Amino acid sequence: MTPARGSLIQRDRARLWHPYAPASPDLPLWEVEAADGVRLRLRSEDGEHHEVVDAMSSWWSAIHGYRHPVLDAAAKRQLAAFSHVMFGGLTHAPAVELAERLVAMAPSGPGRAPLERVFLADSGSVSVEVALKLAVQFQTASGHPRRQRFLSLRGGYHGDTFAAMGVCDPVDGMHSAFPGLLAGNVFAPRPPAAASPTPGSVVAWASELQAIAAAHAGELAAIIVEPVLQGAGGMHAYPAECLTALRQAADRHGLLLIFDEIATGFGRTGELFAADHAGVVPDILCVGKALTGGYLTLAATLCTDEVAATVSAGRAGALLHGPTFMGNPLACAVANASLGIIADGGWRADVGRTNAGLASGLAPARDLDCVRDVRTIGAVGVIELHDAVDVPAVTAAAIRHGVWVRPFRNLVYTMPPYISTAADVEQITAGMTAAVAEVHEPAPARSRGLG
Incomplete structure (x- = not known):
């Protein structure tokens, strides 16, 4: 035809x-x-x-x-009130409720500071950009202005905007067309596969990770990884014990630990967050994709109060980012409905x-x-x-x-x-x-x- x-x-x-x-x-x-x-x-x-x-x-x-009837109803209720207002100088119930829900759900554990501050972003890539900015501003405000680079993993993928591209796999990733524009970051080997790690492979990988972190500690702001499952870099699942090694490396060298849970968050890997497989709490957490149940574009970057307070007390006096549609009420309302469904268990x-x-x-x-x-x-x-x-x-x-x-x-x-x-x-x-x-x-x- x-x-x-x-x-x-x-x-x-x-x-x-x-x-x-x-x-x-x-x-x-x-x-x-x-x-x-x-x-x-x-x-x-x-x-x-x-x-x-x-x-x-x-x-x-x-x-x-x-x-989904619950998400449809949430969108219709918010449309009947207002679909968008600027977030500069204004606030609204859907955004506040969403921040409270995310903080309550976020990974937590004994001896670790909870994730208590939320920055609402437009998309997953933007939430990663915000996380990277947070880390650099934190290190600068902490008296370490040379710490401008990041330690990432081979096989990783974190988005298609420029800073995010710079922490994706530099060889097998999708961004080799922009070599002169991407930041030169530091990469550790891909972790061993979860299904069949050879004896001692996690220990050997952790040892190499520590050595790389030690060699570059003076110039690194943070470690950024997709916990347990690397998505667009190859759908590679790796042992949860690797998250413990990443936490230890970050703590030993004064680095922040960023978990990119845009693909893995909200239950996809069998735990609410992939971090929960190891009971590891990051300093910064990125979420997106499933946040609104696929209805509207929305993401979030969560961090500890220490990170937020240090950045706010720095010379800039603020986190230097502010999307036009930040905290969009319609998206926040649907996200609250989606998280409500998840909270039911x-x-x-x-x-x-x-x-x-x-x-x-x-x-x-x-x-x-x-x-x-x-x-x-x-x-x-x-x-x-x-x-x-x-x-x-x-x-x-x-x-x-x-x-x-x-x-x-x-x-x-x-x-x-x-x-x-x-x-x-x-x-x-x-x-x-x-x-x-x-x-x-x-x-x-x-x-x-x-x-």
Whole structure:
């Protein structure tokens, strides 16, 4: 069927950019006609309709699914009052309530200062920018103006704005096109894999981390990591004991510890925060993505009172950042509703059920010759191939099996909404495995019943 002149997809290609994509008249696209629960209703360019399970939670954010009645109601109530006011010199109930909720939920532990101050940001990348600014201003105000760099991990990803790009993996990351513009930071090796750490591997890694921190301590402001799970850098899960080593290195050398929980926060890895796997409390915490249940863009940077007080007493007299839409009331109201659902506690059983379904449902993919590894953590399931994924082909194949996925590099993965049923998870895992087999597996392997 020839698409009608001026179809929505054609109009899109003529005017819009899409993430990590060229401006191309041949860009593969599907139109979303409706979204409800865990399902999307898609229309292809040739007019075919597909109902698919969203295995991506709209890039890990729509944890409660679409058209959730509690979130819809919160948005409507706030719209009836006011949707936005500037945050400079003004305040409002949704922002105050959100800050209180986040502080109450944040990682805590004996002997560590709690996270008690909240900066509301526009997006995850901005929350990382704020965290990095906080760390540098803290060190300067503490009498260490030379401490301007950061210690990060190979395999890490922290966003696409410039300071955030500077702490992403410098070799295998997505930002090698900007070498002259990125800050020269310090990188420790990627931690060992959680699934099969060799004896002594965590100890050896921690020893190397300490040595690197010691060698550069005089110029470092902070250590920044994604705790337990590195997301866009390769969906790499690592042992929780590594967080303890990171905390020890930061404390030994007078560095702040920043946890980027934008992808992992609010239950995704099986604990409310990934930091909770080790009982480690950072000095600064970044959250986003699932904060509003995928309804509106919002993120937050939390820090200890010591960090906030030191920065406020410094020469600048303030944290030097202030987004126009900071503390947007509409986003804050929906975030409060989303966190209210999480506070009810059902997410833990949901994530546990999902993890069991992902582990059993993806197990057959291990028998495919094209597959290097299959792994899960919390509500995350990953099929890692030996070679790069044919993204358009695997995406189209998965749609034919009723599943929406967005592979990258050599990974076909899922982070489904927490409300996904056992049947939804079974459909996701079967669709992922079948799509990989159809596109990447030699014919003899497909004949074994995996395709």
